[in-house]
Amino acid sequence: MVEMENDILNLENTNIPRCYKPNDFGEKIDYTLHHFSDASEKGYGQASYLRMKNEYGRIWCCLVFGKSRVAPLKYVSIPRLELTAATLSVKISNMLKEEMDIQITSETFWTDSQVVLGYINSECRRFKVFVANRAQFIRDHTDIQQWRYVSTHENPADDASRGLRSTDLEKIKRWFNGPFFLWQPEETWLCRLQSIEPLADNDTELKNKFLVNVTKIEDYIISK
Numbered sequence: 001m002v003e004m005e006n007d008i009l010n011l012e013n014t015n016i017p018r019c020y021k022p023n024d025f026g027e028k029i030d031y032t033l034h035h036f037s038d039a040s041e042k043g044y045g046q047a048s049y050l051r052m053k054n055e056y057g058r059i060w061c062c063l064v065f066g067k068s069r070v071a072p073l074k075y076v077s078i079p080r081l082e083l084t085a086a087t088l089s090v091k092i093s094n095m096l097k098e099e100m101d102i103q104i105t106s107e108t109f110w111t112d113s114q115v116v117l118g119y120i121n122s123e124c125r126r127f128k129v130f131v132a133n134r135a136q137f138i139r140d141h142t143d144i145q146q147w148r149y150v151s152t153h154e155n156p157a158d159d160a161s162r163g164l165r166s167t168d169l170e171k172i173k174r175w176f177n178g179p180f181f182l183w184q185p186e187e188t189w190l191c192r193l194q195s196i197e198p199l200a201d202n203d204t205e206l207k208n209k210f211l212v213n214v215t216k217i218e219d220y221i222i223s224k
Contacts, residue, residue, distance in 0.1 A: 038157035039081035045160025068160035082113040
């Protein structure tokens with residue numbers, strides 16, 4: 001409890017800039033949104049970043065919106081929580097595009113769950129209701145090509161799902177500014193275009209398959 005109280009007191013030393021971009025950044029700007037999602041046993045969350053690039057190639061990133069929720073008291077598997085976090089990212093994306101008076105060039109959704117990517121890239125009718133509904137929502141509002149894999153140690157949404165202390169300066173910097181690779185040219189992201197691993201045949205969210213045998217009996221009323 002004492003550590004928590006000290007954390008709250010330390011928040012007064014945290015400064016959050018009001019403006020998304022620096023004053024000297026220029027006018028000809030390319031805007032992109034990047035949404036990160038993650039889940040743990042403690043909870044799940046997402047973080048959305050506005051990435052800007054001016055006519056001279058200068059890059060700037062900042063946090064636009066972040067949201068976290070505690071995990072339900074009733075047990076929910078990590079893959080389901082990861083998928084719920086991804087769904088939350090899509091909902092936040094829809095809200096931001098309505099509220100922000102900025103022309104967004106493109107959007108990218110990042111997750112560190114290969115299972116979630118497998119759900120999104122599969123036919124939704126293959127899954128049980130929980131996964132099917134959320135995967136279909138994601139497919140209805142985003143393009144599959146917008147989804148990419150990010151490693152856990154580069155995923156800022158990990159801080160939303162596990163919690164963050166005010167003394168974790170490096171993580172706080174990542175939370176407000178986004179992961180380091182967003183500040184780099186897009187060409188350096190090619191290593192993150194990993195192929196999506198196929199779902200295991202024994203994935204618990206797949207519907208059970210039943211084998212039905214049909215026997216056809218021909219019964220003639222008038223025999224020859």
